[in-house]
Amino acid sequence: MSHIPYGRQDVIADDVEAVTSVLQSDWLTQGPIVPRFERAMADACGASHAVAVNSATSALHIACLALGLGPGDWLWTSPITFLASANCALYCGARVDFVDIDPRTYNLSPDALARKLEQARTENRLPKIVVPVHLAGQSCDMAAIYALSREYGFSIIEDASHAVGGRYQNLPVGDCRFSDIAVFSFHPVKIITSAEGGMALTNDAQLAERMALFRSHGMTREPAQMSREPDGPWYYEQIELGFNYRMSELQAALGLSQTTRLHDYVRRRHELARRYDERLASLPLTTPRQHPDCYSGLHLYVVRVDATRRRAVFDALRAQDIGVNVHYIPLHTQPYYRRLGNASGTFPEAESYYAEAISLPMYATLTEGQQNRVIDVLGRALLA
Numbered sequence: 161m162s163h164i165p166y167g168r169q170d171v172i173a174d175d176v177e178a179v180t181s182v183l184q185s186d187w188l189t190q191g192p193i194v195p196r197f198e199r200a201m202a203d204a205c206g207a208s209h210a211v212a213v214n215s216a217t218s219a220l221h222i223a224c225l226a227l228g229l230g231p232g233d234w235l236w237t238s239p240i241t242f243l244a245s246a247n248c249a250l251y252c253g254a255r256v257d258f259v260d261i262d263p264r265t266y267n268l269s270p271d272a273l274a275r276k277l278e279q280a281r282t283e284n285r286l287p288k289i290v291v292p293v294h295l296a297g298q299s300c301d302m303a304a305i306y307a308l309s310r311e312y313g314f315s316i317i318e319d320a321s322h323a324v325g326g327r328y329q330n331l332p333v334g335d336c337r338f339s340d341i342a343v344f345s346f347h348p349v350k351i352i353t354s355a356e357g358g359m360a361l362t363n364d365a366q367l368a369e370r371m372a373l374f375r376s377h378g379m380t381r382e383p384a385q386m387s388r389e390p391d392g393p394w395y396y397e398q399i400e401l402g403f404n405y406r407m408s409e410l411q412a413a414l415g416l417s418q419t420t421r422l423h424d425y426v427r428r429r430h431e432l433a434r435r436y437d438e439r440l441a442s443l444p445l446t447t448p449r450q451h452p453d454c455y456s457g458l459h460l461y462v463v464r465v466d467a468t469r470r471r472a473v474f475d476a477l478r479a480q481d482i483g484v485n486v487h488y489i490p491l492h493t494q495p496y497y498r499r500l501g502n503a504s505g506t507f508p509e510a511e512s513y514y515a516e517a518i519s520l521p522m523y524a525t526l527t528e529g530q531q532n533r534v535i536d537v538l539g540r541a542l543l544a
C-alpha cells in the first residue's frame with residue numbers, strides 16, 4: 161500500500177531538461193530565465209509586472225516594504241492561513257491583527273472586515289495593509305474588500321499562494337484589478353513549482369521597481385536612481401536596505417517549464433474535486449463550497465467533520481498511510497502571536513473551522529484508484 165500525500169509536485173522529462181540545460185549554461189542566477197518566467201506569469205494573469213523571488217514569504221515581505229509598511233502601522237489578515245501571511249508585517253516592525261473568516265468559504269469575511277474597520281476608525285487604528293488569503297485556491301470576495309479599501313484607505317496584498325491558475329469573476333487571480341499586489345507560491349505542494357519560489361505581481365510600475373530593489377540588497381545600477389554621476393561601468397549604489405531574495409535560474413527554469421501545464425493541472429484538480437463532491441455527498445461531512453464567482457486553483461480540498469470525531473477520522477486516514485493534514489492552526493492561537501497579545505476565543509468562526517477541518521489528498525497526479533482508497537477509508541472512519 162503506497163503512501164498518498166495530501167499534495168505533491170509533478171516533475172516530467174521536459175522540466176528536467178529545462179533545468180539541466182540551465183545547469184550547462186553561463187548563468188545559474190541572474191540570467192535570462194527569471195525574466196522569462198516573470199513575463200510568462202504576468203501574461204498568464206494579465207498583470208503588467210511580476211517580480212520573482214525565492215519564496216512567497218519573501219514576496220510578502222517585499223510587497224509590504226514597497227507599500228511602505230513600518231513601525232506604528234497595522235496589517236490585517238485572516239487567522240486561517242500559513243504563518244507567512246502575517247509574519248511579513250512583523251518583519252517590517254508593524255503590528256498584526258486578524259479578521260474572522262466567512263463560515264461558508266473559510267476566507268476572510270468582508271462583513272467582519274467592514275465591522276472591524278468601522279470600530280478601528282473610532283479608535284484611530286485603521287490598517288495600512290489588508291492581506292486577503294485565497295484559502296485552498298478560492299479567491300476572497302475581492303470586489304467587496306476593494307470597495308472597503310477605497311472607503312478606509314488601506315492597501316491590499318492578495319496572498320494568492322494557493323490560487324495560481326484560479327479565476328475570480330471570470331478573470332485570472334493575479335491580475336490585481338482589486339489589489340495593489342498579488343503573491344504566488346511555487347512550493348512543491350502548490351499548483352506549479354519552482355522547488356522554492358514565489359512571485360509578486362502588480363500593475364504599478366513603481367511598486368514593481370521598489371520590490372525589485374528590495375529583492376536584491378536595495379542596490380541599483382540605474383543612473384536615474386543614483387545620488388550622483390556613476391564613477392564608471394562597475395558603479396552601483398545602495399539606496400534602500402534590501403535582502404538577497406533572488407530566484408535562481410534553475411528554479412525559474414523549473415517554474416517556467418511547469419507554467420505550460422498550469423491550466424491542465426487546475427483542470428485535473430477540478431475533476432478530482434468533482435469526484436470527491438459526488439462520492440462524499442452522502443457522508444456526515446461538509447464538502448468545500450465553491451462560490452459562483454470563483455474558479456478555484458484547488459490547492460487544497462478541505463472537508464469539515466464533527467469536531468468530536470475529527471481526531472479519530474484523521475488518525476484512521478493516517479493509519480492507512482493517507483497523508484491528510486490540517487490547514488491551518490489559527491494564527492492568533494500560536495504562542496508567538498499570543499505573546500503579542502492575542503487570545504483564543506476572539507475569532508470564533510476560525511476556531512470552529514480549525515476544530516473540524518481535514519485536508520484530503522489533492523494533486524494533479526492523484527489517481528482515481530488512490531482517490532477511491534481515500535474515500536473508502538474516510539467513509540469507514542466516519543461511519544464507525
Ligand SMILES: Cc1ncc(COP(=O)(O)O)c(C=O)c1O
Binds near residue numbers: 217245321344
Ligand atoms: C497562504 C500561504 N501564504 C504564504 C506561504 C508561504 O509560501 P512559501 O513557502 O513559498 O514561502 C504559504 C506556504 O505554504 C501559504 O500557504
